[in-house]
Amino acid sequence: MFKKILVAEDMDSINQAVSLVLKDLGITEVVHVQYCDQAWLKAKRAIQDNNHFDLLICDLSFKQDYRDEKITSGQELISILKNEDPNLKVIVNSIEDHPQTVRDLWNSGNIDAYVCKDRNGLKDLKEAIKAVSKNKKYNSPSIEKALKQKNLLSLNEFEISIVKYLSNGYTQDEIERELKKKNIKPSSRSAIEKRLKELREEFKANTNPHLIGIMKDLKLI
Numbered sequence: 001m002f003k004k005i006l007v008a009e010d011m012d013s014i015n016q017a018v019s020l021v022l023k024d025l026g027i028t029e030v031v032h033v034q035y036c037d038q039a040w041l042k043a044k045r046a047i048q049d050n051n052h053f054d055l056l057i058c059d060l061s062f063k064q065d066y067r068d069e070k071i072t073s074g075q076e077l078i079s080i081l082k083n084e085d086p087n088l089k090v091i092v093n094s095i096e097d098h099p100q101t102v103r104d105l106w107n108s109g110n111i112d113a114y115v116c117k118d119r120n121g122l123k124d125l126k127e128a129i130k131a132v133s134k135n136k137k138y139n140s141p142s143i144e145k146a147l148k149q150k151n152l153l154s155l156n157e158f159e160i161s162i163v164k165y166l167s168n169g170y171t172q173d174e175i176e177r178e179l180k181k182k183n184i185k186p187s188s189r190s191a192i193e194k195r196l197k198e199l200r201e202e203f204k205a206n207t208n209p210h211l212i213g214i215m216k217d218l219k220l221i
Contacts, residue, residue, distance in 0.1 A: 002054040008039040036071035060094040082110040098219040113138035
């Protein structure tokens with residue numbers, strides 16, 4: 001079983017509930033943080049002290065307040081910490097159950113379990129911790145059900161990237177440069193134009209802003 005756990009969660013009530021689950025499992029060394037930057041600093045210090053965290057339990061969304069945070073999402077935090085400590089185990093504990101989000105996280109190779117915060121969430125979290133401690137993967141039943149939906153729309157990295165960049169105000173020339181920097185293929189201007197046209201047709205969008213709005217509503221970006 002894990003000995004040292006970092007919990008990144010901004011809701012007090014969830015932190016209290018997670019604490020009870022960990023206590024029931026006999027885990028006593030637990031650090032709770034409510035900000036992603038704070039989680040990164042705690043993990044960084046643990047690495048420097050050669051006293052690494054064994055497990056990160058992380059939400060995906062963190063409500064912004066007066067603090068100016070550099071890391072604003074659990075997904076970004078997970079990516080950064082896994083890059084710095086590849087042996088860190090990660091359990092996502094989130095209300096977010098959109099199949100595209102779940103699939104993207106699993107495809108990243110950065111997580112070991114995905115638990116949905118529903119009425120059985122704490123029970124599923126306990127099962128996830130036990131499974132991951134034995135080097136097994138885990139999805140809560142509601143997540144498994146979401147992933148098994150028929151006719152599930154899924155976009156690849158290229159498609160998601162070009163629409164995300166477009167939504168952030170990048171021109172197609174700038175998108176081409178960014179794709180090349182990240183070695184995302186295809187990356188040519190012609191390929192970007194062609195795929196955007198196809199996506200507008202597939203989503204029945206009249207313009208690129210219309211396409212962005214539809215994909216945001218569907219939580220595809």
